[in-house]
Amino acid sequence: MMKEKTKTGDREYEKALKRSNEEKYILRLYVTGITPRSTKAIVNVKKICEEYLKGRYELEVIDIYQQPKLAKGEQIIAAPTLIKKLPLPLRRLIGDMSDTEKFLVGIDLRPRKS
Amino acid sequence: MAKLQQAIVLKKCPTGIRGFDEISSGGLPKGRPTLICGSAGCGKTVLAMEFLLRGAIQYKEPGVFVSFEETPKDLTQNFASLGYDLNDLIARKLIAMDHVYIERSEIEETGEYDLEGLFIRLAYAIDSIKAKRIVLDTIESLFSGLTNVGILRAELRRLFHWLKDRGITAVITGESGEKSLTRYSLEEYVADCVILLDFRIREQISTRRLRIIKYRGSSHGADEYPFLIEKTGISILPLTSLLLDHTVSNEHISSGIPRLDNMLAGNGFYRGSTILISGTAGTGKTSFATKFVEAACKRGERCLYLAFEESTNQIIRNMKSIGTDLAPWVKKGRLKFHASRPSLYGLEMHLVTIHKLIVEFKPKIVIVDPVSNLTAVGTPVEVKSVLTRLFDYLKASHVTTLLTDLIHFGSSLERTNEEISSLIDAWILLRDIEINGERNRGLYILKSRGMAHSNQIREVLLSDRGIELVDVYLGPGGVLTGSARATQEAKEKEEARDYQYEVDRRTHEAERKRKVLEAKIEGLRSEFDMESEELHIISADEKKRHKVGIANRSEMARLRKADRSTDSRKKGRKRT
Known part of the structure; x- marks a missing residue:
């Protein structure tokens, strides 16, 4: 059972990987000022992106304290939140991004465990 | 502090x-x-x-x-x-x-x-x-x-x-x-x-x-x-009886029936009181309610009529038969009908609706006709709790509430289904009185808080002249109403007439006797007068004769030379 799932999952992942290899990632990281959690998130996101999406990602860090209107527009609830605008589907990652594995799943670089 | x-x-x-x-x-x-x-x-x-x-x-x-x-x-x-x-x-x-x-x-x-x-x-x-x-x-x-x-x-x-x-x-x-x-x-x-x-x-x-x-x-x-x-x-529905501290009014308002006002210490009900008219079917509860409404409308007060049995038009039509025309008051906006089936929605929904109507219309008088129909949609305990809250609310807002209550045949007259008697200030009971194959309506005041009310049973007469309350005949046979009362009244009248004749006759008789006696007395008196006159004449004659006699005797004696004493004795005897 597990094996089969992993197999199909692997295949999908490979497809996604192929696609994502070609596609450009547009990421927005919403943070709240310079709290430890915010800085931790910024560091983590940058590190992972450099490692896995080098050269094909665009990351914008936004402080919602400065732009509270955006929080409403982008449906931000938790902080920090990373939104994967492109490629679709839209994904929201919340937390300080210290869990790399979950991060990769979140931006569809790893297959979802069901 | x-x-x-x-x-x-x-x-x-x-x-x-x-x-x-x-x-x-x-x-x-x-x-x-x-x-x-x-x-x-x-x-x-x-x-x-x-x-x-x-x-x-x-x-x-x-x-x-x-x-x-x-x-x-x-x-x-x-x-x-x-x-x-x-x-x-x-x-x-x-x-x-x-x-x-x-x-x-x-x-x-x-x-x-x-x-x-x-x-x-x-x-x-x-x-x-x-x-x-x-x-x-x-x-x-x-x-x-x-x-x-x-x-x-x-x-x-x-x-x-x-x-x-x-x-x-x-x-x-x-x-x-x-x-x-x-x-x-x-x-x-x-x-x-x-x-x-x-x-x-x-x-x-x-x-x-x-x-x-x-x-x-x-x-x-x-x-x-x-x-x-x-x-x-x-x-x-904020109706809540947290406290019993509402101010009360000493004002009296008419029931619309003068005789009933009379029974209620002469002035009618207290304003802001809760009045219950209970009775079996067809005893005239609605008629009493509408009379009360009419009186209030005439005073210029607004009335809310909550009808749970009859439609608005039916009530207006029916009440014309007792000489109450409500239609003009409805037109003038003084009277508002709210007719609905009790089973339309839950009891509490009814009361929320009622409450809303009261808040909007601000009536001085609220009629619930009949309150017993509300029990159809709730358990007695519920009904009581909800009605308590409603009545308290109405009292606190100085609204006079008149409820009619249908008593079912066979159940006790003095027990209302809702057991709301403790909430009622004035309770008028209408009951059927069955005598001699007739059914008539009787009325009495079961209670009226804070006033010396009449304890008498009255008979209710419904006619096109309205509602009349008449005294019932209380005799050895019990309460008489209807034609029995009428018969009794006629009989009493006749008896009274006979008695009057008798009195008159005796008076006449006495008068006549007096006259006769007086006449007799007059006769006797004149007789007496005559006699005394005669006596007078006789005595005068006698004196004269006596005088003449003496003269004669002296003359005779002189002539006869007779013995004086013998002669005089003879004469005396003769005369007497």
């Missing part, structure tokens, strides 16, 4: 929702969060929405509506259903709205986080219109969107503290849970005020109820209050 107390007393934030401010003695706790919980479809969102709308419009306190479930489009429609244009209110900066959208499948939790994003949004919305009120409907959605319950709980606690610090009066809605009030035990965080809404269906009749479970630092009504959701929002 008083000053200190005032400073300590919790400040209230009026909701403007009909009835709610009464039961919560002033509204929700100002600057604190309140939890409204209840099952799906019980009216949480409507209550929260109305709180916000009325705050913005009536109390100039702008409010923020944060929706976690419904989209802005749905919300606009919801507000429109209450008769408000949400977009207009937003444009006028009275209401701000934020739809918090959480889709679990989109979210991946990658470590520690907080809900600062939500806080920023709330702060932004609050600041944009200087809001004093906020509604979070329903914040529980966070639990279904986010998995880290530990973080959520900590953040919620922080959120409520944050709202308190900002002095925002918040309403949080939450779905009922199985074991706790809400599914995610929100009541643990919102400790200031908890309101439970309930939606019950019993015997196919649904009733919405509201109960204040907890209100820290304030007195509140502890009962379950029925409420209605209508076109204009929520309407709660």
Whole structure:
């Protein structure tokens, strides 16, 4: 059972990987000022992106304290939140991004465990 | 001391929702969060929405509506259903709205986080219109969107503290849970005020109820209050008998029947009292009620007639037969009929409707015809509790209430179905009196608090001249009414006439006798006069004769020279 799932999952992942290899990632990281959690998130996101999406990602860090209107527009609830605008589907990652594995799943670089 | 107390007393934030401010003695706790919980479809969102709308419009306190479930489009429609244009209110900066959208499948939790994003949004919305009120409907959605319950709980606690610090009066809605009030035990965080809404269906009749479970630092009504959701929002029946301290009136008002007023210490009922007219079918209860209404309309008072048995037109038509024309009063707006079937909806819904009518129409007189029909939609205990609240409310507003009550054949006359007798100030009983194959109507006053009322039974005559009360005949055979009474009256009249004749006759007789006697006396007197006159004449003659006799005798004696003594003796004997 597990094996089969992993197999199909692997295949999908490979497809996604192929696609994502070609596609450009547009990421927005919403943070709240310079709290430890915010800085931790910024560091983590940058590190992972450099490692896995080098050269094909665009990351914008936004402080919602400065732009509270955006929080409403982008449906931000938790902080920090990373939104994967492109490629679709839209994904929201919340937390300080210290869990790399979950991060990769979140931006569809790893297959979802069901 | 008083000053200190005032400073300590919790400040209230009026909701403007009909009835709610009464039961919560002033509204929700100002600057604190309140939890409204209840099952799906019980009216949480409507209550929260109305709180916000009325705050913005009536109390100039702008409010923020944060929706976690419904989209802005749905919300606009919801507000429109209450008769408000949400977009207009937003444009006028009275209401701000934020739809918090959480889709679990989109979210991946990658470590520690907080809900600062939500806080920023709330702060932004609050600041944009200087809001004093906020509604979070329903914040529980966070639990279904986010998995880290530990973080959520900590953040919620922080959120409520944050709202308190900002002095925002918040309403949080939450779905009922199985074991706790809400599914995610929100009541643990919102400790200031908890309101439970309930939606019950019993015997196919649904009733919405509201109960204040907890209100820290304030007195509140502890009962379950029925409420209605209508076109204009929520309407709660605030009827509560917390205290029996309403002021009373010494004013009397006429019952519309002079003779009945007479029986009630000559003045009629007290204003603001609760009057019950009970009787079996066809004893004229409605007729009495309409006479009372007519009298009130003539005085220029407004009357509300709640008919649960007959339609408006039927009552108007029927009452013409006893000379009461109500139609002009309806036209003039002094009389308002509200006719409905008791089974139309639940008892409490009826009472909410009645309450609403009273608030809107402001009547001086309320007629419930008949109150017994309301029992059809509730258990006796329920009926009593609800009626108590209604009557108390009416009394407190100085509304005179007249109830008619149908007593079923076979049941005790003096026991009403609702056992409401303790609530009644004046109780008039109409009963059938069956004698000699006739049924007639009798009336008596069972009680009338605070006045020396008549204890007599009167017979009720209904005719096109109206209602007449006549004395019944009380004889050795008991109470006589109807034709028996009429017969008895005729008989009495005849007897009286006979007696009068007899008296007259005897008077005449005596007079005649007196006259006869007088005549006799006169006769005797004249006889006596005659006799005495005769006597007089005789004695005069005698004197004369005596004189002559003596002269004669002396002459004879002289002539005869006879013996004087013998002669004189002979003569004397002869004469006598």
